[in-house]
Amino acid sequence: MSEKKHRILPGFGLSLGYTLVYLSALVLLPLAGLILRTLHVSPADFWHLATTPRALASYRVTFGASLVAAVADSILGTLLAWILTRYHFPGRRLLDALIDFPFALPTAVAGLTLADIFAPNGWLGHFLVPWGIQGAYSILGVVLALTFVGLPFVVRTLQPVLESLDRDVEEAAAVLGAGRWSTFWRVIAPLLLPPLLTGFALSFARAIGEYGSVVFISGNKPMKTEITPYLIVMRLDENDGFDGALVLAVVLLVFSFVLLGVVNHLERWAGRFQD
């Protein structure tokens, strides 16, 4: 593990140099450009543009729907991870492979097909809409699309932890007289909490920035179902909306970075007993 040992290998300067140049040109420069250009906007204008009624409504939709979707993902994802790791049933391997479908499917296609399924004459909308459940062109539609794109995060963070859980602890609980239900809540659930929080935060973060799947299903009604990324696109299309687009983008960016910090912190916290 000594640091010197690795230095014998060649190519450190070349690979690090290339990495830094490529990273700077394609990620850091565009990022810096966006932030520097936004500094041209005066603080008063920034505040004004960041807090227009339409912007505030879009934050409510984006953050509210993302939060609900991340909670839904946590529940549904735990269920899927549990049955995939604990039970044997026909089609298990197929289901396991399909979990990543939302990662693999282009978001535009996801939005298109989900909107169609939940539309009044769609496969599910046909049954749900008469009951007053509007899955398409509504805030529920936004939640459905965001739940779809975030679902794999929770399953894939929980699965390895569930697989590596030591069955002895559960056995001990059972031998000591605990029922299955209390074993789950008192023994298994506390162990699942850190990865569940990570999965929750990852799907939440993904939902905040999501665009493709939502625009097809939400109907994009200003003040009602319009998400912040969509409002950015709308501002860009306006004649003098450029500053407005920049301000909203920086608001989203700051929030995403804070969330990234939270995720990193959670992962360190969850892994504090390892190694």
Place this chain on the structure above:
Amino acid sequence: MAGTIRRKITPGDVRSQRGTEESVWVRWLLIGAGGVVASVFLILPLVNVFWQAFSKGGAAYLSAISHPDTWAAIKLTLLVAVVTVPLNSVFGVAAAWCIAKFEFPGKALLTTLIDLPFSVSPVVAGLMFVVLFGLQGYWGRWLQDHNLRVIFSATGITLATVFITFPFVARELIPVMKANGSDQEQAALTLGASGWQTFWRVTLPNIKWGLLYGVILCNARAMGEFGAVSVVSGHITGRTDTLPLRVDKLYNEYNGAAAFAVASLLALLALVTLGLKTALEWRTAALQDRAQAVGSDADKSEADNHPSNAT
């Protein structure tokens, strides 16, 4: 516990005897609930794409696919992927090499920065390139004066796609290279191989499956990206529409069946991606099992090429 011995014990019962498994009812209830979730969120959306694509018959499907504007979109999508994937793959190998094989100050920061594009909204990513190259941005005027185009062209679309798919290969390769260590490379160097020989003959064969895994994921995202590309493309039909943008345009023209026909190509891409990805994962799992069964470390280095699932 002794009471259970009265029953005829089948293999499935052995565990429930130990009190570490739920009753059969609970088990099947949970499996059923999981099946409903999977049907609504995974299976129905997939089947629906193909169902709607063929809703007006095979002839309508073929004419939607073979429309010149769709062909132009297919070509542009392939072009963007052909440029993006190799660029990010070379970067991924270089980044993984320095991060996995060496210790240097700022390594943690570098790793975080490489992952950064994953936490940027695609729309914001697209906007970054509009700020740099658009008319209201830094270099837009200069580009216009010199008759160059970045925004509203394949160049801008490619740049945005490179940004969005930036971390895919690197983050697959870093854990693989770390797990492999550098003993084999050092052995090769000691035996007189040059740096490049060592890389091509020792390192690359060791990381090839992890690399392939990253390439597959990178390619799927590059071909399917919508938000970032939408901001920089300008939506010029037949010129700057990629496949996902073509889907969007057909849908907004109330041409649902054609939109689904084009979408079915992308859904097919997703299925191929999933299939390859799963095959790679199964291969890795089989190798790991074999390595464990043999009880030796002989296969370990290859089995450690496990692709991680986190994205």
